[in-house]
Amino acid sequence: MFCEVFSTLTLRCANVWLQIHCFREISLLRRQIFLQFLISGLTTLDELAKHSLPGDMWTAVHGRVLDISQFVDKHPGGQVIKLAAGRDATVLFETYHPNGVSMAVLDKYEIGKLEKSPFAPYYSWDSPFYTTLKKRVVEVLKQKNLTRRGSAEIQVKAVIILTGFWTSLAAMCLVSNLTYAYMWAIAMGFWAAFVGTCIQHDGNHGAFSGSSRLNTVAGWTLDMIGASAFTWEVQHMLGHHPYTNLLDDDGWKKEDARDKSTPAPKTTEVDQESDPDVFSSYPFMRMHPSHPRVWYHKFQHLYAPILFMLMTMTKVFHQDWELAIGKRLYHIDATCRYGDFKNVARFAMMKLLSLGYMAAAPCLAHGIGHGLGLFVIGHMACGELLALMFIVNHVIEGVAYARKSDPAGPRTDSYVTPMVELQNAVLEAAATTDEPVAKIPLNDWAAVQCQTSVNWAPGSWFWNHFSGGLSHQIEHHLFPSICHTNYFHIQSTVERTCKEFGVPYQSEPSLPTALGKMFKHLYMLGNHDSHPSWATSPSKH
Ligand code: HEM
Structure with missing residues (x-):
């Protein structure tokens, strides 16, 4: 105990000293050597978690501990790097750099090695599949003369959407006819959904523009419509994206049962590899076959649209505040964002301001009853559109689910995966030719993204x-730092590469078809603990 306190104190003092003395490039080396000297032995995840605030930021990539305190402001990808602070950021690092990062950069900031996590990592990074995909996609964009991150196309689109949002909001308040006011409220809700899918989504992923500032402003539009960019980053970028449809079987139960007023558990007690999007809806909805089925789930395909309508309001009034105050979302530490007082102040200011123009203004114009009614109707329209477009991509017939306790890769409920079939077919075909084909591990990160x-x-x-690129969800998950306006340009390349490597790639011809399959799948999950049809999800090739 004494040793722990002493070493933490020494490190903190050392960091303050380094803040004061190390602002030039030459000092970086001194800082690195000094920290290397101080950190004798391996760094634990708990120690790493203590370094997540501006001026004192550590992260870990492939077992190497990096001090990025001095690098964050120089990072070519902008402020998104702060999400890596205080945690193992291997998945973020691998997925946000389609062009790769020189090892010299890592060498420059490395200060030690990370102790092995008590939780075995789910993903494998060894296959040539993702590297080939990255190389081909970067090449296609280069040939088509397109910038990876957004350009005029998304910026013009952003102006149109923002004009639509503010015009609907103003019209909702200014028209005297209540029927028209409600119609404008619905329009405002739809425009707000487009702000979410087409502006903030790219901004927060660092994909809206090559300019870090513009990305921040684009990301901030989520606060403009009443939600919070910081909360979204934590749930979406640190939870859902890296660990799509992956469930830590015991973890969600522990989180569910935990008394939230007690201190957060140590990082050795919770696993970061779990998708909050699939377990946060439980017990209201059963979206993952690992969740136990409750009697009312058999109606979930019927009541899902009603819950979807309430989604944005739950976030705005409950989840955002819980996160900002508790600095934690389920198993995800949110100190990197809400540990900074400036960010909390920005959060609170935007909450107040947005409530002013989205709720108080219509109340002033139409009276409290109708004003609140307009606010709620706007939210319901927004929530419904957003939820339908998001959920259809991951909870649908044929999609794969993964479990941390299951080492054999993502699979349907009855232990047959389309990936196994496809791999066998590709390897068999290759056996008759001179062209060797690499076998892709079932837990290959990119292959899992394609299946989930x-x-x-x-x-x-x-x-x-x-849809702001949601229709090309596979491309988005593989390349979150590429602007959505580019996805239909790279789609055929990704599909061809999947086919070549024997990795499943599921596409539905239209949104209505996909929605039909989503509701059918919700019905199946609600009415069967497991079902034979999940075992024979058709391969799409
Ligand atoms: C952990 C240490 C990290 C290092 C050393 C690092 C380094 C770099 C470097 C050298 C580039 C320029 C690459 C190029 O020119 O193609 C870059 C770009 C970028 N980084 Fe990072 N990065 C780190 C973490 C992150 C994280 C955690 C994120 C996101 C959450 C991120 C997001 C980006 C983005 C969006 C770009 C622009 C990519 C593009 O132009 O296509 N980086 N980073």
Whole structure:
């Protein structure tokens, strides 16, 4: 105990000393050597978690501990790097750099090695599948003369959407006819959904623009519509994206049962590899076959649309505040964002301001009853559209689910995966030729992303724009730092590469077809603990 306190104190003093003395490049080396000297032995995840605030930021990539305190402001990808602070950021690092990062950069900031996590990592990074995908996609964009991150196309689109939002809001308050006011409220809700899918989504992923500032402003539009970019980053970028449809079987139960007023458990007691999007809806909805089925789930396909309507309001009034105050979302430490007082102040200011123009203004214009009614109707329209477009990509017939306790890769409920079938077919075909084909591990990160996401209307310019790239969910999950306006340009390359490597790639021809399959799947999950049809999910090739 004494040793722990002493070493923490020494490190903190050392950091303050280094803040004061190390602002030049030459000092970086001194700082690195000094920290290397101080950290004798391996760094634990708990020690790493103590370094997540500006001026004192450590992260870990492939077992190497990096001091990124001095690098964050120089990072070519902008402020998103702060999400890596205080945690193992291997998945973020691998997935946000389609062009790779020189090892010299890592060498420059390395200060030690990470102790092995008590939880075995789910993913494998060894296959050539993701490297080949990255190389081909970067090449296609180069050939088409497109920038990876957004350009004029998304910026013009952003102006149109923002104009739509503010015009609907103003019209909702200014028209005297209440029927029209409610129609404007619905329009405002839809525009707000487009702000979410087409502006903030790219901004917070660092994909809206090459300019870090513009990305921050684009990300901030989520606060403009009443939610919080910081909360979204934690849930979506640190939870859902890296660990899509992956469930730590015991972890969610522990989190569920935990008394939230007690101190957060240590990082050795909780596993970061779990997708909050699939377990946060439980017990209201059963979205993952690992969750126990409760009697009312058999109606979930019927009541799902009602819950979807309430989604944004729950976030705005409950989840955002819980996170900002507790600095934690389920198993995810949110200190990197809400540990900074400036961020909490920004959060609170935007909450107040947005409530002013979205709720108080209509109340002033139409009276409290109708004012609140307009606010709620706007939210319901927004929540419904957003939920339908998001959930359809991951909870749908044929999609795969993964369990941390199951080492054999993502699979349908009855232990047959389309990936196994496809791999066998590809390897068999290759056996008759001279061309060797690499076998892809079932837990290959990119291959898992392809199996846990589903596209709809692939290659369509219109639907790509309408959904902010959600129609090309597989491409988005593989390349979150690439602007959504590019996805239909890279779609055929990704599909071809999947086919070549024997990795499943599921596309539904249209949104209505995909929605039909989503509701059918919700019905199946609600009415069967497991079902034979999950065992024979058709391979799409
Ligand atoms: C952990 C240590 C990290 C290091 C050393 C690092 C380093 C770099 C470097 C050298 C580049 C320029 C690459 C190029 O020119 O192609 C870059 C770009 C970028 N980084 Fe990082 N990065 C780190 C973490 C992160 C994290 C955690 C994220 C996201 C959460 C991120 C997001 C980005 C983005 C969006 C770009 C722009 C990519 C593009 O232009 O396509 N980086 N980073």
